[in-house]
Amino acid sequence: MQTALPKETERLVADPAPGISALPHDDNLRYFDVIIEGPGGSPFANGKFKLELFLPEEYPMAPPKVRFLTKIYHPNIDKLGRICLDILKDKWSPALQIRTVLLSIQALLSAPNPDDPLATDVAKHYKEDEKDAQRVSQEWTQKYAV
Amino acid sequence: MSLYNYVYTPNSNLICCICRAPFTDPTTTRTCAHTFCRECILRSLSHSPLCPVDRSPLTTADLSPANPIVRSLVDELLVECIHQPEGCEHTCQRQTIPLHLKDECEYAEVVCMVAGCRETMRRKALQEHVEKVHDKEDEAEQVEAADEEEGDGAEAYSCPHEKVGCPYKGPLKPSEHLTSCPYESLKDFITSNTTKMALLTEQNVMLRHRVDVLESTVQIMRREMAQVKSALGPWSRSSSELPLALQAASAGPSSREEDALAAYFPEGSGARQGTGTLEDTILGLRESVVGLAAGVDQMGRRSEMALANETLRLGEEMMSIRGQMHGLRMQMHGMMMERNGVEYGRVGNTGLGGSITKL
Numbered sequence: 001m002q003t004a005l006p007k008e009t010e011r012l013v014a015d016p017a018p019g020i021s022a023l024p025h026d027d028n029l030r031y032f033d034v035i036i037e038g039p040g041g042s043p044f045a046n047g048k049f050k051l052e053l054f055l056p057e058e059y060p061m062a063p064p065k066v067r068f069l070t071k072i073y074h075p076n077i078d079k080l081g082r083i084c085l086d087i088l089k090d091k092w093s094p095a096l097q098i099r100t101v102l103l104s105i106q107a108l109l110s111a112p113n114p115d116d117p118l119a120t121d122v123a124k125h126y127k128e129d130e131k132d133a134q135r136v137s138q139e140w141t142q143k144y145a146v
Numbered sequence: 147m148s149l150y151n152y153v154y155t156p157n158s159n160l161i162c163c164i165c166r167a168p169f170t171d172p173t174t175t176r177t178c179a180h181t182f183c184r185e186c187i188l189r190s191l192s193h194s195p196l197c198p199v200d201r202s203p204l205t206t207a208d209l210s211p212a213n214p215i216v217r218s219l220v221d222e223l224l225v226e227c228i229h230q231p232e233g234c235e236h237t238c239q240r241q242t243i244p245l246h247l248k249d250e251c252e253y254a255e256v257v258c259m260v261a262g263c264r265e266t267m268r269r270k271a272l273q274e275h276v277e278k279v280h281d282k283e284d285e286a287e288q289v290e291a292a293d294e295e296e297g298d299g300a301e302a303y304s305c306p307h308e309k310v311g312c313p314y315k316g317p318l319k320p321s322e323h324l325t326s327c328p329y330e331s332l333k334d335f336i337t338s339n340t341t342k343m344a345l346l347t348e349q350n351v352m353l354r355h356r357v358d359v360l361e362s363t364v365q366i367m368r369r370e371m372a373q374v375k376s377a378l379g380p381w382s383r384s385s386s387e388l389p390l391a392l393q394a395a396s397a398g399p400s401s402r403e404e405d406a407l408a409a410y411f412p413e414g415s416g417a418r419q420g421t422g423t424l425e426d427t428i429l430g431l432r433e434s435v436v437g438l439a440a441g442v443d444q445m446g447r448r449s450e451m452a453l454a455n456e457t458l459r460l461g462e463e464m465m466s467i468r469g470q471m472h473g474l475r476m477q478m479h480g481m482m483m484e485r486n487g488v489e490y491g492r493v494g495n496t497g498l499g500g501s502i503t504k505l
Contacts, residue, residue: 007166060164061193094190095163095198 012098020102022053030055034066034102038145039110043137044072047145051081051105053098063092064101073133073140075114075123083108084118153224153237160220162186164198168240169220171358172212178202181212211362229253232268244351259340262306262320305329310336381424 009029012022019037024030034051038044050069056062066088068081076084087096087104117123126133156168164186171184180199182190187209190198197204211217221241227234228243234253238246247254252270260280267275305312306320307329314323324330 058193061189091201093196093198093201094186094193097166 008097017099017103019106020099022098022102030059032098036102036106036109038141039106042110043134044074044109044141044145047141049109049145051102053102055098060094060096063088063096064098066101066105071140071144073122073137074109075112075117075119075126076108078118082118084116149228150225150240150243151230153226156223157219160216160223164190168223169212169216172216172220173209174212174216175204176208176210177204181216184209210365211358214359214362217358217362227251227253241355248348259337264306264309307333307336378424381427 006029009024013024016022019039020034022032022034024032032053032055034053036049036051038047038049047070049072052067052069054065056065066083068077068083070081072081078084083105085104085108087093087101112126114123114126122133125136150167152168160168162169162172162181162183164182167183169181169183172181173184173187174181175187175197178197178200180197182198187198188206191204191206195203195205222239224237225240225243227236227238227246229247229251232253234251236246236251253268255266256269256272258265258267258272258275258280260276263280265275303316303319303323305314305323305327307327308314310329312327312329314327316323329336
């Protein structure tokens, strides 16, 4: 792991995925400041969402801990910014990387899944009136994620 | 999980997806044929019993050493010496780094082997250290060395043989203590033992490598064996029956004949005897072929003899018939002569009579 960490970080910084940036803290290489751009065509387009990512001691055997810092109106992300994503929990595999995790989160913004909700009220809204819910998401994006 | 710096960017196919470095002791899963570092996949399995790549169920029993080609590919990658930050500029194949560190690297930590010193330092400083410290020591005897230590302000002296287990710690200077130290008398033995240990450690590394290679060979053989077994079908017997079969094969000529017969019936009589193996069958077949050849040979000779006899008999018969014919011919001849004589006599008489009359 001693090599895995700096190597992976190096590649992440040198060759970032489009719309995603992740920078490690100088004093703690396990702690990353992440910015994900909202994917085009979604209510989150043009938003710049801040996240924090922390690699636990057991990484890559255990999943990284990721949390949205920017407020977001999304059925799978709750008020505290916690994310409901299977690969961050039971579906984690040591073959996954920071990059793949962040790409998955970006994809989650494109495809909200109200059937497996974390923010139940948002999920209800999305299920009952998707158009209106997307409008709210867009409003929040313009309000908080600029 | 290696700590090496690779001279060239390694091929991405040789990268372990867990530690993101070229495989160390590559291990392949038998169930889904994915390859990881042995240490990585074992750690991963201790967290969850799934393949990290495809999440299929996986246990340590499904792991086997990777293909020797993969092994060689990663073992031969060029790496920098681990003492590169300190200044060693050596680069070599990954598999030879341990040797380099052990024998060559000027920046590797070595232990001064002069009895009782045990100081560790970089190899390039060793020579100087030996000259400076120990050569002086030799001149001034060990008392001075003890004094030096006293100068360091140490109140309780520890035995120079502390490293090998002397528990002594006390006010006696090493020179005084050494006279009673049980380890002092073993000094030569300890030194030779240490060098032997070093040698053994080196051999151990080499042997471990060889065991790895052999293990992978065994894997390949086992796979081939399985293929051979499936190809043989009903001819293959479980290996536990083999010794029995061998016993039966060497039991003696009488049972061998039975085996030779059994060979023709791999299912029936083989099962009846419970000892027929492919080897036996082949042996039996070979023997029966030899037997057949002998039979054919004998038959040939017998028929040849019979033919000769018959020919002789026929020849004799022919001879006797010829004799009989001859007799008959003679008889006929006699009869003809007799008749001719009668007729000639008459003619002669008349001719003679004629000529007489002519005359």
